[in-house]
Amino acid sequence: MSKTLFEKIWDSHIVVDENGRSLLYVDRHLIHEVTSPQAFDGLRLNARKVRRPDLTFATMDHNVPTSDRSLPILDQTSSVQIKTLEKNCKEFGITLFDIHSPNQGIVHVIGPELGITLPGTTIVCGDSHTSTHGAFGSLAFGIGTSDVEHVLATQCIMMEKPKTFEIKIQGKRKNPHAVTAKDIILSIIRKIGTAGGTGTIIEYRGDTISELTMEQRMTICNMSIEAGARAGLIAPDEKTFQYLRGRKYTSDNYDELVNDWRENLKTDSGAKFDKSFTLSVENIAPQVSWGTNPAMTSDVTESVPFPDEYGKGNPEEVKGVTKALQYMDLKPGTPIVDIVIDRIFIGSCTNARLEDLMEAAKVVKGKKVSSKVRAMVVPGSQLVKKNAEEMGLDKIFKDAGFEWRESGCSMCLGMNPDILAAGERCASTSNRNFEGRQGTGGRTHLVSPVMAAAAAINGHFVDVRELDLK
Amino acid sequence: MESFKKIKSIVTPLDKVNVDTDQIVPKQFLKLIQRTGFGQFLFYDWRYEKDGILRKDFILNDPTYKNSRILLARDNFGCGSSREHAVWALDDFGFKVIISTSFADIFYNNCFKNGILPIRVSDEILQKLFSTKSEIEIDLEDQTIMVGNTHVSFDIEPHWKKILLEGLDDIAMTLQHESQITKYERSHKI
Numbered sequence: 001m002s003k004t005l006f007e008k009i010w011d012s013h014i015v016v017d018e019n020g021r022s023l024l025y026v027d028r029h030l031i032h033e034v035t036s037p038q039a040f041d042g043l044r045l046n047a048r049k050v051r052r053p054d055l056t057f058a059t060m061d062h063n064v065p066t067s068d069r070s071l072p073i074l075d076q077t078s079s080v081q082i083k084t085l086e087k088n089c090k091e092f093g094i095t096l097f098d099i100h101s102p103n104q105g106i107v108h109v110i111g112p113e114l115g116i117t118l119p120g121t122t123i124v125c126g127d128s129h130t131s132t133h134g135a136f137g138s139l140a141f142g143i144g145t146s147d148v149e150h151v152l153a154t155q156c157i158m159m160e161k162p163k164t165f166e167i168k169i170q171g172k173r174k175n176p177h178a179v180t181a182k183d184i185i186l187s188i189i190r191k192i193g194t195a196g197g198t199g200t201i202i203e204y205r206g207d208t209i210s211e212l213t214m215e216q217r218m219t220i221c222n223m224s225i226e227a228g229a230r231a232g233l234i235a236p237d238e239k240t241f242q243y244l245r246g247r248k249y250t251s252d253n254y255d256e257l258v259n260d261w262r263e264n265l266k267t268d269s270g271a272k273f274d275k276s277f278t279l280s281v282e283n284i285a286p287q288v289s290w291g292t293n294p295a296m297t298s299d300v301t302e303s304v305p306f307p308d309e310y311g312k313g314n315p316e317e318v319k320g321v322t323k324a325l326q327y328m329d330l331k332p333g334t335p336i337v338d339i340v341i342d343r344i345f346i347g348s349c350t351n352a353r354l355e356d357l358m359e360a361a362k363v364v365k366g367k368k369v370s371s372k373v374r375a376m377v378v379p380g381s382q383l384v385k386k387n388a389e390e391m392g393l394d395k396i397f398k399d400a401g402f403e404w405r406e407s408g409c410s411m412c413l414g415m416n417p418d419i420l421a422a423g424e425r426c427a428s429t430s431n432r433n434f435e436g437r438q439g440t441g442g443r444t445h446l447v448s449p450v451m452a453a454a455a456a457i458n459g460h461f462v463d464v465r466e467l468d469l470k
Numbered sequence: 471m472e473s474f475k476k477i478k479s480i481v482t483p484l485d486k487v488n489v490d491t492d493q494i495v496p497k498q499f500l501k502l503i504q505r506t507g508f509g510q511f512l513f514y515d516w517r518y519e520k521d522g523i524l525r526k527d528f529i530l531n532d533p534t535y536k537n538s539r540i541l542l543a544r545d546n547f548g549c550g551s552s553r554e555h556a557v558w559a560l561d562d563f564g565f566k567v568i569i570s571t572s573f574a575d576i577f578y579n580n581c582f583k584n585g586i587l588p589i590r591v592s593d594e595i596l597q598k599l600f601s602t603k604s605e606i607e608i609d610l611e612d613q614t615i616m617v618g619n620t621h622v623s624f625d626i627e628p629h630w631k632k633i634l635l636e637g638l639d640d641i642a643m644t645l646q647h648e649s650q651i652t653k654y655e656r657s658h659k660i
Contacts, residue, residue: 012658013658015647015650015651015654016647016650018629019628019629020627020628020629021627021629023644023647023650023651025651025654025655025658027660034500034501034553035552035553035554037503037504038503038504038505038554041503041504041505046639046641048641051651062500063501075501077501077502078501080501080503081501081503084503118660120660121660126552127551127552128550128551128552128576142552142576143552143576143579144552144553144554144557144576144579144580144583145505145554146554146580146583146584147579147583149641150640150641150644153641153644153645154641154644154645154651155651155655156644156647156651158629158640158644160627160629162575194488194546194549195488195545195546195549195572195574198546198572198574198575199575225550228546228549228574228575230575230576251660257660293488293490293549316487316544316545317487319486320486320487320488323486413492413497413551414497414498415497415498415500415501422520432490432492432550432551434490434492434493434550435492435493435515436492436493436496436515437492437497440496440498440515
């Protein structure tokens with residue numbers, strides 16, 4: 001019978017089928033400091049061990065400072081959480097990339113970078129952006145802390161089988177440097193809504209997908225959760241196999257694995273999806289969010305919408321948009337390009353890999369950050385930072401007036417000292433524009449790295465299609 | 471985990487769509503390493519003024535709902551971050567049932583893992599519940615919501631129903647499959 005890629009991975013990981021649910025084997029378990037302490041406590045309380053410490057990898061990313069790492073961590077509660085992870089990894093024999101490791105970074109950046117992420121595998125992590133790893137054709141999704149404990153103890157997860165959702169992305173972008181993977185995924189979320197993918201696993205397909213680099217595919221899969229889907233998948237191809245070759249944890253029989261993946265890891269022709277959506281990318285514009293969820297997004301050439309028009313008579317929607325605009329302090333009808341920005345954040349598991357920084361640097365090179373703007377670059381990992389520095393990108397950003405920081409989640413969620421003050425407005429390459437996400441009272445506009453870089457220079461949004469980005 | 475059978479209470483109507491887990495528990499409170507004591511942080515930015523004073527216009531601060539154990543929510547409740555702290559906060563605050571038209575997937579799972587019952591109902595039923603001022607009763611065994619003299623039934627996966635009713639430890643349940651897990655591991659190499 002014809003099967004989708006998701007169904008193949010699902011079926012090959014079933015340990016037991018029981019009452020319409022499956023116990024699935026977990027190939028890789030990634031953990032970090034924020035959602036794991038209570039899970040380890042649970043293990044101790046019940047005298048349980050970590051079943052497969054060799055398949056479990058840890059790093060600290062959510063609350064680590066991005067300033068000088070030789071200094072002590074001033075925030076005592078953060079420090080306790082970080083030390084707790086160190087202690088737990090030591091006690092249970094888990095590999096940890098700590099704050100001083102050359103492999104430290106955002107968990108979803110380092111997984112692929114180290115070859116921990118592999119096609120056809122199941123990957124879980126106590127973080128919703130685990131969907132990122134789906135770019136490699138792995139079934140990867142976020143779980144809560146109770147499930148972290150369950151996976152630590154059993155290396156399995158009990159689940160009801162999700163539905164399948166095909167998203168076809170087709171056509172050629174006129175200017176792929178200005179209209180990026182971020183603009184593609186924001187366009188999709190804008191159309192299907194923040195709950196459009198609930199209960200499903202998305203497979204992104206189509207000719208545009210095969211043209212994207214691995215890092216761009218990661219940006220797309222990363223934000224699947226913003227459309228409500230727990231995971232997003234892309235079938236692996238030669239680019240995938242090439243990207244992972246020779247990485248730190250790639251196994252010795254890699255070529256053998258590649259042959260198998262090439263043969264099997266794709267949706268069979270004739271396989272049926274439960275749901276389908278198509279996006280043509282020829283005419284999409286750079287996207288800017290104006291509201292308090294990622295679906296509240298417009299083209300850079302548009303204006304802040306009027307709630308009645310936007311809500312199309314749905315009272316809940318009209319109420320939601322009115323409240324969002326109030327929080328964002330935006331007047332309906334204001335052109336997006338007239339929105340003045342205080343802060344710029346180039347970072348996060350969505351957009352802080354090497355290519356993101358290279359693209360942003362093209363906009364910044366030889367220019368100065370607007371005198372009214374504070375701008376920062378937070379590389380996704382120590383390896384991204386090192387590679388960028390070898391290319392001289394740090395110098396380009398610093399010369400322009402950007403802060404060049406150490407790696408971590410940073411201002412994507414503001415658990416460390418990198419936060420917005422109340423009322424500050426930020427152009428951010430991250431994934432969530434929820435109220436208070438980047439700091440209580442802070443206002444977030446989600447954009448691509450080139451859009452953020454251009455806003456830094458100009459002090460307001462600009463249509464990057466007007467710049468020479470080649 | 472405590473077992474769950476019946477709950478009778480007035481409902482707290484939270485009239486907002488797409489409530490994300492960042493609102494349920496803001497990130498500054500995720501640094502704690504325990505599971506307990508998160509109730510004080512529930513909906514923190516909506517519940518308190520900047521100076522820490524309770525905001526009069528927020529529903530959870532209305533004394534009418536002080537002893538409510540059932541939260542009424544709107545579409546896509548619990549979207550965004552996977553943080554289980556959101557469920558710990560709702561639980562610690564006193565909510566044992568959340569009723570909405572839809573929930574985000576990870577949040578929905580996290581509820582059951584902590585003995586909270588999330589119930590999906592139709593738009594029509596939700597509207598009716600939003601206008602109810604009197605107590606309602608939830609019976610998990612019968613899968614019913616009793617509103618006045620009307621019974622409304624709801625669906626729940628049998629697996630979760632059993633876990634809630636019996637207060638089971640799902641890790642212990644999985645470990646009963648130890649031999650199958652070991653067998654799988656032997657044949658599956660990556």
